Amino acid sequence: MLAAFSITPVGAGEDVGAHVAAAVRVIRDSGLPHRTAASFTEIEGDWDEVMAVIKAATDAVMQTAGRASIIIKADLRPGHTDTLNTKIQSVERHLSE
Structure with a gap:
């Protein structure tokens, strides 16, 4: 599964970098590509x-933001790996042809 997602703190003001950093820390610590x-x-x-990683990252944002909006797009393709790079x-x- 390849998932693209965004977790946006809601009501946290304009500077959300610290909230996003908490989510990214969870993602990096997951060990997943x-x-x-x-x-x-x-x-x-x-x-x-x-x-599980998306939930944990959301939980990290919720600890300080109190509210979050999440967008998730998933590509399920059994039997394929490294789609993060191969796509x-x-x-x-094709561009180089």
Whole structure:
């Protein structure tokens, strides 16, 4: 499973960096392959692992924010691994043709 998700603290003001950092710390500590960008984090693993990390990251935000909005997009493709990288490699290969 490859999931792209965003956890947004609600009502925490304009500077949410500390809240987001708490979530990213949980994601990094998970040991699952991941990539954090400006608006979303992508994470790869099996369903239960990925959802557990998203929940734990949300819990970390909720400890200080009190409210959060979550967006999750998931790509389920049994038998495939490293899709975090292979999807990008496929696009790059097509661009270089």
